[in-house]
Amino acid sequence: MNKKVKIKRNWKVPKGQPLTAFDEKILSFQEAGCLVPKNSLIKTPQQIEGIRRSGVINTGVLDLVAREIHPGMTTLEIDKLVYEYTKDHGATPAPLNYYGFPNSCCTSINDVVCHGIPSADEVLEEGDIINVDCTTILDGYYADASRMFIIGKTTPEREKLVRVAKECLEEGMKACKPWTFVSDMGLAITRHAHKNGYTVVREYCGHGVGNEFHEEPEVEHYATRKGAGMLLVPGMVFTIEPMINGGGWETCGDEMDPTEWIALTEDGEDSAQWEHTFLMTEDGLEILTY
Ligand code: MF3
Numbered sequence: 001m002n003k004k005v006k007i008k009r010n011w012k013v014p015k016g017q018p019l020t021a022f023d024e025k026i027l028s029f030q031e032a033g034c035l036v037p038k039n040s041l042i043k044t045p046q047q048i049e050g051i052r053r054s055g056v057i058n059t060g061v062l063d064l065v066a067r068e069i070h071p072g073m074t075t076l077e078i079d080k081l082v083y084e085y086t087k088d089h090g091a092t093p094a095p096l097n098y099y100g101f102p103n104s105c106c107t108s109i110n111d112v113v114c115h116g117i118p119s120a121d122e123v124l125e126e127g128d129i130i131n132v133d134c135t136t137i138l139d140g141y142y143a144d145a146s147r148m149f150i151i152g153k154t155t156p157e158r159e160k161l162v163r164v165a166k167e168c169l170e171e172g173m174k175a176c177k178p179w180t181f182v183s184d185m186g187l188a189i190t191r192h193a194h195k196n197g198y199t200v201v202r203e204y205c206g207h208g209v210g211n212e213f214h215e216e217p218e219v220e221h222y223a224t225r226k227g228a229g230m231l232l233v234p235g236m237v238f239t240i241e242p243m244i245n246g247g248g249w250e251t252c253g254d255e256m257d258p259t260e261w262i263a264l265t266e267d268g269e270d271s272a273q274w275e276h277t278f279l280m281t282e283d284g285l286e287i288l289t290y
Pocket residue numbers: 094095096098099101105106115133134135144239241261275
């Protein structure tokens with residue numbers, strides 16, 4: 001007996017309309033059993049323009065944080081900068097009240113993997129490494145990016161982790177061509193992390209973005225083979241945002257955090273992350289959050 005493999009037919013061709021070459025290409029992957037995007041994940045030129053404009057503000061926010069961040073500053077002060085700049089530019093910080101998230105950005109220090117919550121009690125100390133993750137909504141369009149900042153002078157180990165995490169994002173970008181799969185990108189990231197003695201977080205991933213904060217596909221950064229996850233085609237907009245751990249890949253919650261947002265490394269080792277929002281084009285990725 002043949003085992004029937006059920007194909008998820010995400011791609012729909014409107015009835016009575018001629019197939020375009022683009023339709024035919026996606027359909028051939030779909031019939032081969034690959035996970036392909038649903039039609040609505042292909043952004044229109046108007047949507048792309050909106051996301052691009054949102055990205056300009058999001059980059060302005062992170063540039064402001066880059067200028068202002070210093071030892072002795074609290075993470076709540078960072079949050080205030082993010083909130084005010086975003087509002088002053090006619091936009092809204094997406095994290096605020098998102099499924100109960102209490103602030104305008106995420107501030108994740110040292111062993112915090114992601115979703116750190118800004119606080120008046122949290123003071124940046126010399127040697128800390130911090131990820132500031134900002135997402136802007138402008139005219140209904142979302143752009144999402146994060147950067148690492150080193151507070152003053154840190155150890156060579158932390159410097160390396162921050163650098164390699166950035167390289168992981170760059171390696172992922174290079175591997176990410178149209179008509180390849182999410183895991184082709186993830187494999188490039190995983191190889192670079194492992195080569196440097198680090199691990200890739202598995203519980204949190206990148207995501208489609210633009211019309212909403214988190215859309216399909218799930219963009220997993222950990223992979224062991226090519227050809228898995230969703231097919232990436234021109235017109236899709238998504239983030240790549242690898243979280244790279246100095247120790248093991250496992251994460252856990254913070255017992256002291258009633259919101260249950262904060263993610264820590266299970267072993268207490270450091271973690272670093274960089275993120276951009278990308279448009280897939282005919283020749284590869286375009287960064288929308290530069
Ligand atoms: N910006 C994060 C991401 O990259 C998501 C943060 S959700 C929040 O997907 F509610 F914590 F802000």
